[in-house]
Amino acid sequence: MGNFPTTVKHCLSYEELIQDYPWLARWLQEEKRALTHEYPEYVKIVEVGPRDGLQNEKEMVPTGVKIQLIDMLSETGLPVIEATSFVSSKWVPQMADHTEVLQAIHRSSHVRYPVLTPNMHGFQDAVAAGATEVAVFGSASETFSRKNINCSIDESILRFEEVICTAKQRQIPVRGYVSCALGCPYEGPIESTKVAEVVKRLYELGCYEVSLGDTIGVGTPGSMAKMLHSVKKEVPSSALAVHCHDTYGQALANILTALQMGICTVDSSVAGLGGCPYAQGASGNVSTEDVLYMLHGMGIKTGVDLSKVIEAGDFICKALNRKTNSKVAQARAQCGYN
Amino acid sequence: MAAVMRFVKRSCFGSRMGLQCLSLSRSAAVAKLVQDGASAGKTLPERVKIVEVGPRDGLQNEKTVVPSEVKIHLIDMLSEAGLSVIEATSFVSPKWVPQMADQVEVMMGIHRRPGVSYPVLTPNLKGFLAAVNAGAAEVAIFGAASELFSKKNINCSVDESLQRFEVVTKAAKEAGVPVRGYVSCVLGCPYEGKVSPDKVAQVAKRLYSMGCYEISLGDTIGVGTPGGMTEMLQAVSREVPVNALAVHCHDTYGQALANILIALQMGISVVDSSVAGLGGCPYAQGASGNVATEDVVYMLHGLGIQTGVDLPKLMDAGAFICRSLNKKTSSKVAQATCKL
Numbered sequence: 200m201g202n203f204p205t206t207v208k209h210c211l212s213y214e215e216l217i218q219d220y221p222w223l224a225r226w227l228q229e230e231k232r233a234l235t236h237e238y239p240e241y242v243k244i245v246e247v248g249p250r251d252g253l254q255n256e257k258e259m260v261p262t263g264v265k266i267q268l269i270d271m272l273s274e275t276g277l278p279v280i281e282a283t284s285f286v287s288s289k290w291v292p293q294m295a296d297h298t299e300v301l302q303a304i305h306r307s308s309h310v311r312y313p314v315l316t317p318n319m320h321g322f323q324d325a326v327a328a329g330a331t332e333v334a335v336f337g338s339a340s341e342t343f344s345r346k347n348i349n350c351s352i353d354e355s356i357l358r359f360e361e362v363i364c365t366a367k368q369r370q371i372p373v374r375g376y377v378s379c380a381l382g383c384p385y386e387g388p389i390e391s392t393k394v395a396e397v398v399k400r401l402y403e404l405g406c407y408e409v410s411l412g413d414t415i416g417v418g419t420p421g422s423m424a425k426m427l428h429s430v431k432k433e434v435p436s437s438a439l440a441v442h443c444h445d446t447y448g449q450a451l452a453n454i455l456t457a458l459q460m461g462i463c464t465v466d467s468s469v470a471g472l473g474g475c476p477y478a479q480g481a482s483g484n485v486s487t488e489d490v491l492y493m494l495h496g497m498g499i500k501t502g503v504d505l506s507k508v509i510e511a512g513d514f515i516c517k518a519l520n521r522k523t524n525s526k527v528a529q530a531r532a533q534c535g536y537n
Numbered sequence: 538m539a540a541v542m543r544f545v546k547r548s549c550f551g552s553r554m555g556l557q558c559l560s561l562s563r564s565a566a567v568a569k570l571v572q573d574g575a576s577a578g579k580t581l582p583e584r585v586k587i588v589e590v591g592p593r594d595g596l597q598n599e600k601t602v603v604p605s606e607v608k609i610h611l612i613d614m615l616s617e618a619g620l621s622v623i624e625a626t627s628f629v630s631p632k633w634v635p636q637m638a639d640q641v642e643v644m645m646g647i648h649r650r651p652g653v654s655y656p657v658l659t660p661n662l663k664g665f666l667a668a669v670n671a672g673a674a675e676v677a678i679f680g681a682a683s684e685l686f687s688k689k690n691i692n693c694s695v696d697e698s699l700q701r702f703e704v705v706t707k708a709a710k711e712a713g714v715p716v717r718g719y720v721s722c723v724l725g726c727p728y729e730g731k732v733s734p735d736k737v738a739q740v741a742k743r744l745y746s747m748g749c750y751e752i753s754l755g756d757t758i759g760v761g762t763p764g765g766m767t768e769m770l771q772a773v774s775r776e777v778p779v780n781a782l783a784v785h786c787h788d789t790y791g792q793a794l795a796n797i798l799i800a801l802q803m804g805i806s807v808v809d810s811s812v813a814g815l816g817g818c819p820y821a822q823g824a825s826g827n828v829a830t831e832d833v834v835y836m837l838h839g840l841g842i843q844t845g846v847d848l849p850k851l852m853d854a855g856a857f858i859c860r861s862l863n864k865k866t867s868s869k870v871a872q873a874t875c876k877l
Binding site for chain 1 (some may be wrong): 633756759761762763764767788789790791793795796797798799801818825829832836837838839840841868869870872
């Protein structure tokens with residue numbers, strides 16, 4: 200820069216620029232903030248271990264153990280704990296004790312206990328058993344819908360419409376789930392516009408929140424961003440949640456991407472309960488402990504006590520006679536480093 | 538910016554033209570400032586170089602001592618998988634690291650694929666000379682951002698270790714051998730706890746100034762999260778250009794891929810990882826250590842980032858070494874076998 204007139208050098212000096220144009224410093228800061236990442240201050244964790252987790256474990260868990268698990272989780276600060284599923288025990292024997300569980304758990308006033316209700320029959324049973332929040336489970340993949348619940352996506356939505364209408368009348372909030380949001384075990388990649396369509400339908404029918412499930416954990420930050428980009432055009436971020444499976448180790452990176460895109464509700468499962476039914480021996484749900492560790496490390500509040508979640512995880516793993524899937528729990532067990 | 542400069546040089550400074558030049562040059566200056574500020578922005582690199590540390594960092598931290606032929610075969614399989622950098626062994630005294638006692642045999646036994654580099658660890662001049670003698674064409678030195686860790690790990694202060702390394706880098710420069718620097722404990726220390734990002738930056742800067750072409754920033758106990766990673770990288774990239782930086786994330790708390798993603802978003806394009814996630818954490822018995830190369834490659838390819846790595850061949854190498862070690866892979870990608 201040696202050959203230039205001093206006037207030009209003056210112009211190119213940051214300090215001089217700021218002196219002459221004080222608004223510039225503020226403007227540059229704002230630009231920089233817009234280009235770096237903003238994260239939510241608070242993330243709501245939806246604990247799905249007792250339902251999604253236990254439903255996918257090989258071992259059948261005694262009712263007493265389920266109740267104790269949910270009670271321990273209620274003491275951790277988790278705001279939402281998915282308690283059980285009112286699906287026919289013919290299809291899901293692990294959840295056959297749904298009524299007993301729902302009636303026996305100690306319901307903390309700070310916690311919500313949604314239950315799955317695939318149809319009117321399940322909904323009515325759930326309400327009779329004292330459910331105050333329910334969830335319906337759709338799919339972004341036609342083949343998955345047919346294989347999983349024996350009907351097309353359209354037919355399933357009609358079924359849910361009935362549930363949601365009745366729930367609305369009784370002032371029972373309904374949460375929607377869309378599975379195969381990042382890939383289907385039968386169809387492979389799923390178009391993000393298709394995901395957005397199904398999410399929009401559930402939201403417009405009356406679901407207060409729709410959880411986007413990477414059912415086989417194949418998603419990566421790229422596909423997560425693309426899917427969320429499409430879905431956010433139809434449904435506000437405040438009504439969206441991500442339900443990432445860790446089958447390919449991508450869950451935390453995908454969750455991080457979702458947070459960067461304004462999502463502030465994350466589903467996870469204590470001790471990473473629940474393997475993947477489509478990949479023998481592979482992991483499924485992301486561990487609540489690992490999610491909490493990341494969020495807390497980033498200064499994001501959750502209201503959850505990580506140590507108490509680890510204790511609940513230890514309890515259920517002993518009962519299932521298996522090792523935890525949570526890396527944090529494994530490390531804490533030995534290291535003791537905070 | 539250069540075009541503005543040329544324009545300004547050529548024109549005469551009549552008052553009207555002068556004013557136009559001034560306003561042009563100012564917009565250019567502002568544009569540059571915004572670009573600099575946006576270096577922590579969202580574009581990901583098109584290509585990421587994977588530095589495979591399994592044969593050294595991985596095997597060094599495995600309980601089972603692996604026979605030399607197995608190590609050699611592993612390295613050969615990794616060479617075939619498209620990896621461009623494979624850390625082959627370590628010229629540390631076998632008294633301290635018995636798993637690497639066969640360093641010379643391994644160095645001489647591997648098939649060196651053209652275009653692939655096989656750096657080896659050299660903690661001091663003696664190790665460096667032995668490495669070069671055994672045919673090493675690239676070496677690595679290992680500093681720490683934590684005083685206590687340095688004392689406990691290599692029995693000297695950070696400063697003393699850097700002085701030792703300076704001897705190595707001088708000799709390496711004379712011999713035309715590139716040197717890679719490592720800084721451990723960049724996001725936390727098992728003894729000191731929190732580590733200041735400025736301390737990390739200082740150590741990285743010294744290694745870079747003494748001639749290391751690349752500095753790998755190691756989350757030695759895997760405690761880091763995306764917040765800490767961002768802060769640390771911001772501090773370090775003020776002292777060392779981002780294209781000379783790499784991240785070496787441990788997955789002890791499951792945070793590695795999220796931390797790597799953040800690093801990529803901040804312009805880092807070199808990632809260390811270990812096939813099958815070899816190498817537990819010596820500070821947390823039974824906990825995992827290195828992040829699995831397969832899982833990193835899966836994420837990068839899913840993001841459309843090129844690595845040159847053939848994932849199925851990499852998984853074959855992982856399966857091979859796990860069979861030899863009689864252990865399960867730590868890679869989730871390797872564990873997931875879809876059976877429909």
